[in-house]
Amino acid sequence: MKRKVVIGLASVLSLIFGLASCGIDMPKETVSSYETMTVDTTDIVLPVKFSAKMKGQADVTISPQVSGQLMKICVTEGQQVGRGQTLFIIDSRNAQHELESAQANLQAAQANLQAAEAQANSAKLEYESNKNLYEKKIVSSYMLENSKNNYNQALAAVSQAKSSITQAQAGVNRAKVNLGFCTITSPVSGVIGEIPVFAGDMVSPGTHLTIVSGNRQMEAEFSVPESVLEQNFASGKPQNIESALKLFPDVTFVMKNGTQYPYGGRITSATGIVNAATGTIACKATFPNPEGKLFSGIQGTVVLPANKRGVMVIPQAAVLRLQDKSLVYMVRPDSTATAVTVTTTDTGNGKDVIVTSGLNVGDRIVTVGANNLEEGQKVLFPEEVKSE
Numbered sequence: 001m002k003r004k005v006v007i008g009l010a011s012v013l014s015l016i017f018g019l020a021s022c023g024i025d026m027p028k029e030t031v032s033s034y035e036t037m038t039v040d041t042t043d044i045v046l047p048v049k050f051s052a053k054m055k056g057q058a059d060v061t062i063s064p065q066v067s068g069q070l071m072k073i074c075v076t077e078g079q080q081v082g083r084g085q086t087l088f089i090i091d092s093r094n095a096q097h098e099l100e101s102a103q104a105n106l107q108a109a110q111a112n113l114q115a116a117e118a119q120a121n122s123a124k125l126e127y128e129s130n131k132n133l134y135e136k137k138i139v140s141s142y143m144l145e146n147s148k149n150n151y152n153q154a155l156a157a158v159s160q161a162k163s164s165i166t167q168a169q170a171g172v173n174r175a176k177v178n179l180g181f182c183t184i185t186s187p188v189s190g191v192i193g194e195i196p197v198f199a200g201d202m203v204s205p206g207t208h209l210t211i212v213s214g215n216r217q218m219e220a221e222f223s224v225p226e227s228v229l230e231q232n233f234a235s236g237k238p239q240n241i242e243s244a245l246k247l248f249p250d251v252t253f254v255m256k257n258g259t260q261y262p263y264g265g266r267i268t269s270a271t272g273i274v275n276a277a278t279g280t281i282a283c284k285a286t287f288p289n290p291e292g293k294l295f296s297g298i299q300g301t302v303v304l305p306a307n308k309r310g311v312m313v314i315p316q317a318a319v320l321r322l323q324d325k326s327l328v329y330m331v332r333p334d335s336t337a338t339a340v341t342v343t344t345t346d347t348g349n350g351k352d353v354i355v356t357s358g359l360n361v362g363d364r365i366v367t368v369g370a371n372n373l374e375e376g377q378k379v380l381f382p383e384e385v386k387s388e
Contacts, residue, residue, distance in 0.1 A: 034379040035368035036331055037318075039359050041310045047348040052222035052253070052302040054294050057286065058188045058214025064090060065181040067204040070197060079192045080292065081212065084185050087192070088209055092182035099175035106168035113161035120154035127151040190214040191295065213296040218289045220253055220265065222302050223280035245270060251285050253294075254301040263288050267304075312355040318367045319344060319353060328355075329373050331364040335380035337373050 072089040075081060127147040133139040193211035197203065250264040265287035274281055285302055287294065319342070320327040326344055329337040342358030359365070366379055373379065 033381050034337075034366045034370075034373070036364050036379070037314070037367050039312050039314065039355070039363045039365060040361055042313055043307065043309045044311060044313055044347060044352075044354070045305045046308050046354075048228065048304045048306045049254075049348075050222040050224060050302045050304070052220040052285070052300055054253075054296060054298045054300070055219050055221060056190055056213035056215045056296045057217040057219050058190065059296055060187050060190075060212045060214065062087060062184060062186075062209045062212060063205065064088070064184060064203045064207055064209065065205055066090060066095065066178050068092075068094065068182065068202070070199055070201045070203050073195060073197070073199055075192050075195075075210075077192055077195055077210075081186045081190065081192060083187065083189045086183055086185050087212075088184040090182040090184070090203065092179055095175065095179040095182050099172065099179050102168065102171035102175040106165065106172050109161065109164040109168040113158065113165055116154065116157040116161040120151070120158050123147070123151035123154035184209070186212050188212055188214040189216065191292065193296070211296070215289050215292060215294060215296070218287045218294040218296075219268075220285045220287060220300075220302050222283055222285070223275070223278065224270070224283050226274050226279050226281060228304075228306075249305050251305075252303045253285075253287055254303060255298070256300055261287065261294065261300075263290075265302075308354070312359060312361070313347065313352050314355055314359075314365065315367050316351055316353050318365055318370055320370055328359065329366040329370045329379070330359070331366065331379055335378050336376050337366060337379045339375060 068090040070088060071091050074086045074088065081087070127144075127150070130139050130144045130147040134141065134144045190212045193213060195210045197207070197209055203209070245267050248267045250266060252264055253261040255261065265285045267283055268286045269284045271282045314328070318328055320329075320339075326342050327339045328342050330340050332338055340358050343356045344353040345356060347354060366373060
């Protein structure tokens with residue numbers, strides 16, 4: 001067995017010497033430099049993220065104004081409806097009877113007024129006639145006063161009849177309103193939410209029928225740390241919250257599945273009161289929803305771009321994670337590598353990090369292949385000089 005190994009080695013050596021004697025160049029091992037960069041400062045836009053929940057800008061809870069049996073449900077859950085569109089119909093027979101009764105009362109009051117006015121006209125004529133006769137001393141003062149009293153009573157009856165008409169007209173108007181309440185229409189354009197009732201159910205004021213989400217404009221509700229608002233106040237020196245909000249750039253909304261909503265939004269309101277427990281301020285960002293892709297209740301992330309100026313940005317691949325430490329290989333003047341501990345923050349782009357300590361402007365670091373390095377290993381090599 002040993003003899004075969006020796007023979008094989010001899011064959012390889014003789015092949016190498018044979019190739020060399022024939023003038024064929026053997027491949028030479030080349031050592032290349034690692035990729036490096038010189039640390040410098042730059043400006044970068046960081047995505048600041050806040051958990052958010054969407055809500056229609058005009059979400060309206062639909063409840064009946066009158067009691068009765070629900071006769072018909074005219075819409076379905078998730079249906080897009082317009083303002084004024086019929087949603088539910090409640091049994092209107094009782095309301096119709098009330099309207100007819102009120103109209104009959106009104107007619108009776110109008111007839112009473114006509115009779116009272118006729119009586120007043122007769123009393124007026126009698127009073128005026130007795131007045132003329134009294135001046136001619138044909139009738140006594142008693143008859144004059146008696147006719148005057150009758151006329152005043154007739155005027156009072158007319159006034160009372162007019163009051164009755166006013167009350168009767170109010171009853172008609174009220175009955176018409178109640179009849180109108182039997183047909184429930186949408187106060188806004190939007191999308192129908194859950195419908196927890198069924199046709200035939202008895203409903204009354206306060207019964208929850210559904211919610212119409214006015215989804216042409218959607219609001220993302222989220223909380224912003226007090227420090228973020230303070231930075232905007234310090235940068236632009238606004239006078240109040242309204243002017244501070246104008247300094248914020250457009251924001252984006254990212255769905256739970258990671259998809260970014262195609263339309264940008266603006267932060268439009270803030271409570272102005274800091275939550276003592278969380279140190280945050282409740283804010284709302286308004287997003288257009290022309291295609292109806294946003295729904296009330298969905299959750300996601302509001303992303304606010306924040307400008308960072310004069311920061312040291314290095315590739316994420318240059319940082320080695322060892323337990324609770326982050327290391328970067330810095331290149332010494334003699335081209336050897338030495339590991340330095342750094343602290344970093346994420347840029348959110350998945351490629352770079354910001355170095356907050358451990359490096360200085362002008363330091364040279366290894367950016368590619370750092371995970372294959374050892375302390376003191378040479379990382380820079382001059383280009384090979386070819387022999388003539």
